[in-house]
Amino acid sequence: MDWRCFAHALAFAVCGVLAVPAADAAPDYPPVLPGATLRFPADGGAHPDYRTEWWYVTGWITDDRGVERGFQVTFFRVRTGIGEDNPSRFAPRQLVLAHAAIADPAVGRLLHAERSERELEPLAGAETGATGVWIRDWQLAWGQDHYRSRVDAGSFAFDLRFDPSGPPVLNGDKGFSQKAPDPKHASHYYSRPQLVVSGSLRVDGNTVPVKGRAWLDHEWSSELLPEGARGWDWIGINLHDGGSLMAFRMRDERGGSMWSAGTLRAAGGAVRALQREQVALTPQRRWRSPRTGAEYAVEWVIDIDGRRLELRPLMDDQELDSRRSTGAVYWEGAVRLFESGREIGRGYLEMTGYAERLRM
């Protein structure tokens, strides 16, 4: 459920698309309608007709000495509506962007890097037919029965394999995920929770083997932000019992909840879509970023259909500040989920729209 992050990551770009249609006739972006059936692995690939799409992997990894870290790797695809009639190989019909980050408590803040390219063989692209998206040597791809992602950002690098332990979890109504009261604000959205992670991580020049659990979100849509949305809060948690929990809320300008929803998958595999009234995310302890001055709720109480859960971060400072490049500022971090004081799961929390309003 990370499309909003994407919107902010490309604060300039996407808001531009949304706010002002291209001077030329905008292309016909297909609408997201309920009732479509998602098929795999085909729907794991790109849907280039839709305006935006992303593959978002977050997770916890532990190295051979027992050090725990969070990681994030995201690939975005956007159909710009520009140059659709241009025969040039550089025609910017599709852009591919990527963010990668490591949350290391020993560092105390995120290590992160990003890339953006127009789709152009062999530099960057998003394949159809199965998950396969890359920007030069950064990639995320499905092969036979697992995903693999490689990222080398200089200061850190990882090469990870993700083995699913179950079928894709379709969010919302069989993968139709409504984002606002008006059903035209919706996406096709499925998650791959409980991915078994194995591979290697390089930080501080040392390459270490790592293991862990991860979560993949894949979402595509044409009509994004509802009017008046200021930001959002989202979690994706792998529960220790084998189940998984996804929940989000969208905030209005005053910080109130405009919309919320979630998906709870039981250890046995039964999937429950949580409706707006069954999900409540309530901020608790706050932390102020010394860099941006933004204040984030780093601890939360989450009410899921009568169950009260508590969310605490791996570390407070997991703000991703890329104002110098794409301009996005958001909090994307590893968190633990507790119930009655007992840790019941680990995953990622994302909060956007808290920073000072950016110059756009």
Add this chain to the structure above:
Amino acid sequence: MSRVLGRIFIASLARRRLATALSLFAIALGVALGLAVQIIHAAALDEFGRGMRLLAGEADLQVAGSREGFDDALYGPLAMREEVADASPVVELEVRLPSHGRSLPLFGIDALRAAHVHPALMPQATEPGREGAALAWLQPDALFLSPAAQAELGVAVGDRLDVVAAARVVSLHVAGGVPGARQGRALAVMDIAAAQQLFGRVGRITRIDLSLKEGLDVAAARDALAAGLPPGVEVLTPSAAEELAAGLSRAYRVNLTMLATIALVTGGFLVFSTQFLAVARRRQEFAFLRALGLDRGSLMRGLLVEGAVVGLAGGLLGIVLGHGIAVVAFAVAGGDLGAGYFSALSPALRFDPVASGAYLLLGVLAGLAGAWQPAREAWHMLPALALKSGDEAAMFRFRAHPRSASACLAGAAALCLLPSLGGVPVFGYLAVALILVGAVLVLPILVRGFARIASLLRRPLWRLANARLAAAPGQGVVAGAGVVASVALAVAMAIMVASFRDSVDRWLTAVLPADLYVSASPQGTSGFLDPAVLGRIAALPGVSRTMPLRFDTLRLDDRRLPVVLIARPLDGGKLLPLVGLATPPAAGEMPAWVSEAMADLFAVATGDALVLPLGGKSVTFRVAGVWRDYARQQGAVAIELADYRAVTGDLVANDVGVLLAEGASFDTVAAAVRDIVGENTVRIASPGEIRARSLAIFDRTFLVTYAMEAVAVLIGLFGVSTSFAVLAIARRKEFGMLRHLGMTRREVGRLITLEGVLTAAAGTALGLAAGTAIAVVLIEVVNRQSFHWSMDLTLPIGGLLAFAVTVIALAGIAARVSGYQAMRGTAVMAVREDW
């Protein structure tokens, strides 16, 4: 010593104000001209280099091809290479702006990539109310202008700007700025895909800038990357590219510096002649000082200081003047002194302490060098003898040096056979210097010869003049050497420029065979004529034939600048100004005609096979002839348009020459062409207009040369007249004696005039001969080696004769005037000085 110095030596400079002032001014001029050339070119080159570095950004290597670019499919694989950290593709164009009557460099870039490789070109969408910079970068009609471009064009963000694309005018939206572009650099940036589509260049890019992974050996990476590239595409280091471009103007700079040196040498010579005569005049004074106890070392030092003071003062004045000239030249002619090497640059002028110091030193050295020989003379003087009157005649016992003279001339001839050093005709310039020295050494012989001929008239005045010149040829030589040098240089320049202009004129006629020229890209590369337009022009009534022209550049290797490719109908070479023998190639071979510069630079000759990278392939041509080209110093190759089209499949043209049918009117056809292509997209000109414009450019280029040369010659002639004046004063006693013997003042005046005319005639005759020889060296060696073009020798005989007569007459008048000055006193007073 210092007080003595001040009173005796430096004060003496003030006593001969005119002579000192002229020496000083000549040195100042030499210093000023040299320094101005240095400052202007340093500033222009600096700006040029900075511009190239700005565009190269952080790139370690640049992959470059021809002006029209290379296959953009190379980009992806190159960017993915192991060695490459970042790659940025660029489409470079000169876009014509029809409403501004100028062109603007435009860079089609991938803004998502450029940030890593050349941040200076990053566009910034600043238009208020329009969010979405990343997408604003990519909009197909979005243009980003550097601050200088906005200011020069008077366009602001949010305005629209018309550009010529192919043969259309397209309106683009100024969506923002290019804040990283350096102050004063006018340029535009737009998305690479949009630029390709708009300007008909889909599939082609002109450059890929690469930054390498850290720690890689650039040279090794360069070789590895170059290995896989198609012909005509090379991998360059940005500094090499900068050097290549700067090298193009080197010969021109050296030429101008040489002219400045001539002024400086003239200054040194004037110091010599005035010092020499002053020492002669002050001989008794020095002998007296020596008798009073001044040692010979102090005397020599004092005289050297005199020269150095003149040099220093001239140098200081020259530094001020030089900066002034540079400011004026920048304002009037631009950073390239009108030669077109650095057009569109507006460099900032700065005080250059190193160059100024160096030229000041040169000024002092010129003064010292001029004073050296007279000072030595004073050092050798025996006080006892010198106290007696008339001893100074010993100083004028110049002997002719026929052996040295012939050695100099032979040396000059030998030097002409040597090749250039690093593109600079060092030996050619040395030969010029040797010819001058040789001519001056011949002068005493010639002066005596002239006097002897004069004495055949057997009239007392003539015989007196003969006796005088035969007895003391040194005096004649001192004055005449200035005449020789000035006349020789003036004549050489006049002959060379006349030959050059004449050859250019004939060349223009040869390369402009059509009656009407339609140019789609007179300044830029953004316009062209497509086959449909060409067909419609050919079908116009009144058109008997069209000759489309296609221009491109070809990169033959990575060590030299790309050569210009000209593809047009050539009728088997008949439409080219060929030099030497042409051999038509065998059937089945494609002919190519190379320019003289290309023949020199790439060592190709008629009959050789020539491999040209056309359309990404290596295509073999046969050199069918060499043609003269004054337009492209880096070399050019002409091929038949039909061959070009067959090889590349490229059917568009940059220009088209139109031959009119019998009785068709230029204006009617021009109007019909305008109807086809639109009012603003092309420029239509008659060959006459193009010729006039080209010759105007030619004259502008040589304007600076003319001006510098004229000033140097003028100074030389002034120097001659001061020499006469000083000589006349030195001979007051002699004139007094002649008066006592019964000659009238008038007759003495005529004697002086006659001597002056004889000396000047000898000097002028020698100057004419030496000047012609120098002109031949300039044409055959200096120009050939500097610019690789030949020209036909043209002697502007009428002008030269008029000039010679003027010089002789001026010398006569100068002698006469100075003679009158010398005879102002009474004869008795003049003679009394002896006792």
